[in-house]
Amino acid sequence: MLDIGAASHIGKVRSINEDSYCIEQGNVELYIVADGMGGYTCGDLASSIAVETIKDHIVKHIKSELENELIKGIIHEAFNVANRAIYRESLSNVNCVGMGTTTTLALYLNDNVYIGHVGDSRAYIIKSKQIKQISSDHSVIAELVKRGEISQNEAKIHPKRNVITRALGTSSIIRSDIFFVSNSDIDVLMLCTDGLSNYVEDEEIKDVLISCKNSGKCSEELVELANSRGGYDNITVITVKKGKAI
Numbered sequence: 001m002l003d004i005g006a007a008s009h010i011g012k013v014r015s016i017n018e019d020s021y022c023i024e025q026g027n028v029e030l031y032i033v034a035d036g037m038g039g040y041t042c043g044d045l046a047s048s049i050a051v052e053t054i055k056d057h058i059v060k061h062i063k064s065e066l067e068n069e070l071i072k073g074i075i076h077e078a079f080n081v082a083n084r085a086i087y088r089e090s091l092s093n094v095n096c097v098g099m100g101t102t103t104t105l106a107l108y109l110n111d112n113v114y115i116g117h118v119g120d121s122r123a124y125i126i127k128s129k130q131i132k133q134i135s136s137d138h139s140v141i142a143e144l145v146k147r148g149e150i151s152q153n154e155a156k157i158h159p160k161r162n163v164i165t166r167a168l169g170t171s172s173i174i175r176s177d178i179f180f181v182s183n184s185d186i187d188v189l190m191l192c193t194d195g196l197s198n199y200v201e202d203e204e205i206k207d208v209l210i211s212c213k214n215s216g217k218c219s220e221e222l223v224e225l226a227n228s229r230g231g232y233d234n235i236t237v238i239t240v241k242k243g244k245a246i
Contacts, residue, residue, distance in 0.1 A: 001243030002029065002108070005216030007223045011195060012231030018043030019193050019236040020051045020101075028062050029108035030055060031238045033121050035193040037167070038090075038099035046086050046101040050168050053082040054105065054116075064110055071109065072178045075116045079103065079168065079176040086169025100167035104135055104191050106240065112180040113189060118166050122197050124205065125181065126188040131206035134181060138166035161198075189240040190218075195233035196226045215239040 004025070010017040018037065024030040034050045036043030057078035062071065082103070090096045102119025115123050115134060120142070123135040136142065140163040141155040155161060168174055188209050196205070205222065212218040219237040226235045 003215045003241040003243055004031070004239070005214060005219045006236070006238045007216075007219035008236040009223045009227065009231075009234070011234050012227060014234055016041060016044055017234045018047055019195070019234040020044070020047035021191075021236050021238060022051045022055050023238065024055055024059065026059065028059055030058055030105065031107075031189075031191055031240060032103065032105040033191045033193055033236050033238055034101045034103045034168075035119065035121050035195075035234065035236070036099065036101040038096070038170075042090070042093070042096035042099040043101070045089065045096065046099040046169050047103075049086050049089065050082045050101045050103045053085050054078040054103065057081050058107065062107070062109065068112070068180060071107075071114055072180070075105070075107065075114055075178050076176055079116060079118060079174060079178075083168045083174040084172070087172055090169060098170065100170035102164065102193070103168055106189055106191060108183065108240075111183050113183055113186060114178070114180045117177040118168055118174060120164050120197075121191065121193045124190045124192070124202070125186045126190075126206060126209055127185055128187070129206070129210060131202050131209075133202065136177060137164075139164045162194075187242055188218075190222075191238045192222070193234060193236045195231075195235035196222055196237055198233065199226050199229040209239065209241075215241045 022032040034047035036047030102121040104121040107114040218239040
């Protein structure tokens with residue numbers, strides 16, 4: 001039994017919420033967050049196209065009896081379909097040239113949780129009261145940190161800290177990260193856009209996810225915390241807890 005809650009907020013600075021999210025609990029358990037950007041008013045369009053297209057593709061094609069590699073292939077193709085849809089829209093609308101979106105999803109199926117990821121939105125898990133970021137940021141600063149050229153502290157103030165290296169819709173071809181984690185290795189899963197992760201430390205996120213009573217409250221408290229730090233970006237959080245206390 002899963003306890004699911006989500007919250008999304010425009011923040012205190014932006015005029016439009018360009019984030020989108022999805023909670024799908026029909027034939028599949030699917031959760032998606034997306035953070036759009038580009039054009040005049042097209043970031044929200046890009047993220048909504050991504051969420052709806054990916055959801056529809058996965059719901060249509062996923063079956064519980066499929067093997068892991070086939071499931072991963074369907075998720076990969078869902079990202080490709082969404083990428084093409086956003087890219088076509090950007091070419092047909094002069095106001096939307098260059099629009100794109102990050103997208104991170106979690107699909108609960110059988111005994112696994114499948115993660116699909118493009119951009120710098122994040123997937124975190126908590127197990128035995130330890131937090132771990134299981135997605136890898138597709139960003140300039142993540143590459144610099146990985147190569148040892150800057151520290152984590154330097155990354156927080158780097159002038160290119162908001163520059164991502166992958167996004168759906170910005171080119172005709174996209175590379176997505178697709179992998180799975182055993183459900184037994186997860187007490188809490190949380191998906192978020194960078195409006196949270198840029199302003200709230202991982203340990204602070206962990207403390208909220210462990211201490212709050214339910215997933216809805218967790219998501220709301222995390223959004224409030226990001227807003228208390230200035231609310232400089234849109235903030236979206238989906239929290240998925242197992243039905244027992246951690």
